[in-house]
Amino acid sequence: MSVPIHPDVPASSCSGTLEPLKVACASCNLRELCLPVGLNAADLQRLDGLVEKRRSVPRGDHLFRNGDRFEALYAVRTGFFKTCVGSEDGRDQVTGFQMAGELLGLDGISSDQHHCDAVALEDSSVCVIQYRDLEELSREFTVLQHQFHKIMSREIVRDHGVMLLLGNMRAEERLAAFLLNLTQRLQARGFSSSSLVLRMTREEIGSYLGLKLETVSRTFSKFQEDGVLDVKQRQITVLDPQALQRLVSNAAG
Amino acid sequence: MSVPIHPDVPASSCSGTLEPLKVACASCNLRELCLPVGLNAADLQRLDGLVEKRRSVPRGDHLFRNGDRFEALYAVRTGFFKTCVGSEDGRDQVTGFQMAGELLGLDGISSDQHHCDAVALEDSSVCVIQYRDLEELSREFTVLQHQFHKIMSREIVRDHGVMLLLGNMRAEERLAAFLLNLTQRLQARGFSSSSLVLRMTREEIGSYLGLKLETVSRTFSKFQEDGVLDVKQRQITVLDPQALQRLVSNAAG
DNA sequence: CGTGCGTTTGATTCTTCTCAACGTCCGTGG
DNA sequence: CCACGGACGTTGAGAAGAATCAAACGCACG
Numbered sequence: 001m002s003v004p005i006h007p008d009v010p011a012s013s014c015s016g017t018l019e020p021l022k023v024a025c026a027s028c029n030l031r032e033l034c035l036p037v038g039l040n041a042a043d044l045q046r047l048d049g050l051v052e053k054r055r056s057v058p059r060g061d062h063l064f065r066n067g068d069r070f071e072a073l074y075a076v077r078t079g080f081f082k083t084c085v086g087s088e089d090g091r092d093q094v095t096g097f098q099m100a101g102e103l104l105g106l107d108g109i110s111s112d113q114h115h116c117d118a119v120a121l122e123d124s125s126v127c128v129i130q131y132r133d134l135e136e137l138s139r140e141f142t143v144l145q146h147q148f149h150k151i152m153s154r155e156i157v158r159d160h161g162v163m164l165l166l167g168n169m170r171a172e173e174r175l176a177a178f179l180l181n182l183t184q185r186l187q188a189r190g191f192s193s194s195s196l197v198l199r200m201t202r203e204e205i206g207s208y209l210g211l212k213l214e215t216v217s218r219t220f221s222k223f224q225e226d227g228v229l230d231v232k233q234r235q236i237t238v239l240d241p242q243a244l245q246r247l248v249s250n251a252a253g
Numbered sequence: 254m255s256v257p258i259h260p261d262v263p264a265s266s267c268s269g270t271l272e273p274l275k276v277a278c279a280s281c282n283l284r285e286l287c288l289p290v291g292l293n294a295a296d297l298q299r300l301d302g303l304v305e306k307r308r309s310v311p312r313g314d315h316l317f318r319n320g321d322r323f324e325a326l327y328a329v330r331t332g333f334f335k336t337c338v339g340s341e342d343g344r345d346q347v348t349g350f351q352m353a354g355e356l357l358g359l360d361g362i363s364s365d366q367h368h369c370d371a372v373a374l375e376d377s378s379v380c381v382i383q384y385r386d387l388e389e390l391s392r393e394f395t396v397l398q399h400q401f402h403k404i405m406s407r408e409i410v411r412d413h414g415v416m417l418l419l420g421n422m423r424a425e426e427r428l429a430a431f432l433l434n435l436t437q438r439l440q441a442r443g444f445s446s447s448s449l450v451l452r453m454t455r456e457e458i459g460s461y462l463g464l465k466l467e468t469v470s471r472t473f474s475k476f477q478e479d480g481v482l483d484v485k486q487r488q489i490t491v492l493d494p495q496a497l498q499r500l501v502s503n504a505a506g
Numbered sequence: 507c508g509t510g511c512g513t514t515t516g517a518t519t520c521t522t523c524t525c526a527a528c529g530t531c532c533g534t535g536g
Numbered sequence: 537c538c539a540c541g542g543a544c545g546t547t548g549a550g551a552a553g554a555a556t557c558a559a560a561c562g563c564a565c566g
Contacts, residue, residue, distance in 0.1 A: 085413045088502045093417040107413065109406035116413060135399065139392050146388065152405040153362035159412035160338045160360065160369060164346040166419035167463035171522070202545065210420035212523060217546055233531075233545075249341045424554070454512065465555055470514055486513075486563075 024048050033101030033188065034075050035129070035151065039143055046141065050133050051075075056125040063104060063118040063126065070108025072130050076100050079124020080199040083107075084207065085116045094208040096158075097121075097182075097200065100189055103151055105131075121199040166210045169248075174209040175219045176247035179229075183238060194241070198234040277301050286354030286441065287328050288382070288404065292396055299394060303386050304328075309378040316357060316371040316379065323361025325381050329353050332377020333452040336360075337460065338369045347461040349411075350374075350435075350453065353442055356404055358384075374452040419463045422501075427462040428472045429500035432482075436491060447494070451487040 025036045026044035036047055054077065057063050063074055066086060076098050083104065086092040095116060098104055107115040109131065138145035165177055187193040198205070202213040202220075209216070223229040228244060230237040238244065278289045279297035289300055307330065310316050316327055319339060329351050336357065339345040348369060351357055360368040362384065391398035418427055440446040451458070455466040455473075462469070476482040481497060483490040491497065 085417055087417055087421060091421055093413075093420045095413045095416055106406055107410050109402050110410050111403075111407075115410045135395070135402070139395070139398065142388070142392070145392065149362050149388070149405070150364075152402070152409070153359055154364075155409055156405070156412065157360050157363050157368045159409065159416065160346075160348045162416055163348055163412070163419060164338055164340055166416060167346045167460065168340060168344055201543090207420065213545080214524085214547085215522060218522095221546070455514095456512085466513080467515085467556085468554060470512095471554095474514075 025051060028077075030075075030077065030101040035103065035144070035147060037147055039147070043141070043143060046137070047144065050129050050137055051127045052130065052133075053128050054125055055128050056123070057081075057120040059120055059122050059124075061120050063120065064108075064114045065117050066114055068108075068114045070105065070112050070114055070131065072105065072128050073108075073134065074104040074118075074126040074128060076102050076104065077125045077127055079126075080121045081118050081124060082121055082200060082204060082208075083116045083118050092117075092207065093210075094200075094204055095162075097208065099185060103155075106152055106155055121204075171209075171211055171215050171219050172222065173247050173250075174211065175205075175216065175223070176244040178205065178209055179236070179238065180241070180244050180248060183241070194238045196236050196238075198236060278304060281330075283328075283330065283354040288356065288397070288400060290400055292400070296394070296396060299390070300397065303382050303390055304380045305383065305386075306381050307378055308381050309376070310334075310373040312373055312375050312377075314373050316373065317361075317367045318370050319367055321361075321367045323358065323365050323367055323384065325358065325383050326361075326387065327357040327371075327379040327381060329355050329357065330378045330380055332379075333374045334371050334377060335374055335453060335457060335461075336369045336371050345370075345460065346463075347453075347457055348415075350461065352438060356408075359405055359408055374457075424462075424464055424468050424472050425475070426500050426503075427464065428458075428469065428476070429497040431458065431462055432489070432491065433494070433497050433501060436494070447491045449489050449491075451489060 024044075025031055025034075025047050026041060028034070028036075031037070031039075031044065036044055039047060055063075055074070057079070063081065078100060081098040081104060082094050083096050083098065084092045084094045098118075104118050104126070105114065134144075134148065138148055165174055169177065182196060183193045186196055200208075202216045205211075206213045206216045211219075220229065220231045224231045226243070228238075228240045230239055277297075278284055278287075278292075278300050279294060281287070281289075284290070284292075284297065289297055292300060308316075308327070310332070316334065331353060334351040334357060335347050336349050336351065337345045337347045351371075357371050357379070358367065387397075387401065391401055418430055422430065435449060436446045439449055453461075455469045458464075459466045459469045464472075473482065473484045477484045479496070481491075481493045483492055
């Protein structure tokens, strides 16, 4: 998404679809952001049994689709995804953007099939975690059980935040909140908090924020006029983060 | 919410705040809607140890507040709740309405404190489930573990549906979707699917749907003019459920 | 019987959507 | 190497939807 400060994240090492290669969680530099948060070295070794393989997903490909049988969760290792749910008439709503260390597929547990599409927005790779295995291991492994529950709960809290955004905020406030959220997550991954390259189109941003693509474009232009952002297509530089923060804090005020 | 067809649900039997009384899940007629879904009689006995007490919550009272330490989940036994998250400036967003058999408090797991307010919209009672106990029991009790994961996942899927509603639908479509969802849930609990009494104000409906209360009121009036609903204050009769269904299916079309 | 909250309805304003045209970037093939 | 095409992005003008402001009504409760 920007200039990596943690250069040891493999940028793109795979080209096939399935890799039986084991990748040790203990040596993965995403361990502080991913499922293993809070696990010590001994715990991490036990966790490694969970991740049986990696899968690489080229840009534009689906990791899974609405209706697919649910079997596994996916931890993003490299790359960037969107998830979207479709309405009966064909239009859809982007429900989230996922980056390294974030978990995909939690929606599938509810009825053994996925309820959204997950699409790679750039060439990506994920760790495949068989859900049965996770259930089994978390039964005898308290820390993992709790961590998994936390991740699901965090997703619920995040969704509630999006509802607040969609229900109460105006276009400028929504885009400001979106950009602040992105930069914070990038920063947690060692990237610059002021410079980012958007991996999604204006339409995808609009779908996520409940806006039309023209409104997203106009709002970017306004932020540029106001000196809050520098916008060169998808290359965004945040010039005045506090202005964005003010917009979010004063939302619906 | 309407005429009960399952009259053995205790209507309102408690007045104190805490009741050490045990209520057997096995004999609770909500067991098909609540945490015990899919458990057999033997399983149910083991589950009973979980629910240590009931708590009654008078109309208007908080079950928990944003920031409260998280310790327990709550299964609605009787009554009706809303949950809402607050923005930094004081305005808030209703994130859901919960009725008998539904679980409250899942948001708290993520960081050991609640991230929303839960308020009773009528005199209510809940079963208190200590989260530590649930964690422990679900470790040795596969069916419960899976059922709990399903409930969390279902909440995530529900939230995504609300995002779709807030992001893509117009006022009429939102209210139609809201009413259909309510009547379906009431029907599952043995109430009439065409007649209901709203427990929440126009403002609370509006907050949930991302609309102002005047817009909610106007939309109710329009549905009445169109012969889709009969609206007498909070007493709603659905005259043409298919018209509501059409609005939802054609959403954003 | 009055008071107050919740609701309805109307007039107006504001934001965002819609429709349309044009511009830019980038990969492809001549 | 350049021309072309297509996807993506920007900008403008007008329309539609919902918000806002304001007033009056009804019902429940004390």
